[in-house]
């Protein structure tokens with residue numbers, strides 16, 4: 607019955623972060639991906655360690671600011687920020703900054719499992735009705751949407767790969783464990799990422 611409804615009218619399906627992360631990574635070439643603290647980056651790591659991936663270790667809420675910086679510095683490269691609901695709730699102002707700066711090459715994916723899963727699954731505000739996609743729209747990110755199922759998520763990622771405005775894609779996810787655990791080596795993660803997103807042409811004043 608519900609399958610025949612347009613996607614936007616179907617109820618939100620609770621999906622698996624690790625499966626969708628793999629689906630996203632399979633669609634990528636040289637796009638940068640910033641994985642948020644904890645499970646967001648664990649699943650990114652498990653989906654294949656691309657040099658264009660950065661794994662945030664330590665601070666909640668910094669995924670979107672880091673991704674925004676990369677998007678502004680390299681407008682020719684698409685950038686994905688993968689963030690948990692708890693972490694985004696800690697840094698909501700960042701959505702207004704994204705709206706104001708309007709980087710066309712930035713897409714935010716929010717894995718909303720309604721909990722701080724990695725620290726013991728305490729409930730976040732989204733378990734009590736806070737709607738992060740509505741908040742993003744209110745902050746000025748007009749292209750903020752919920753993914754209704756896996757195919758819908760894939761279609762929004764395809765759109766993000768060609769979008770002309772920043773996007774946010776919200777996904778309701780379950781609390782299944784991540785598919786792996788990121789190696790805890792921040793300096794190596796940083797060095798590999800810096801090399802992985804090195805501009806092809808030398809920067810002004812830089813010798814090739």
Ligand SMILES: Cc1ncc(C[n+]2csc(CCOP(=O)(O)OP(=O)(O)O)c2C)c(N)n1
Pocket residue numbers: 642643644645646664665666689690691692693694719721722723724725730
């Ligand atoms: C600023 C800050 N506060 C608290 C913590 C402790 N902490 C680490 S991960 C985490 C929960 C993250 O929740 P969410 O972003 O929803 O991701 P999930 O664990 O659900 O995948 C908390 C509270 C931290 N690392 N940084």
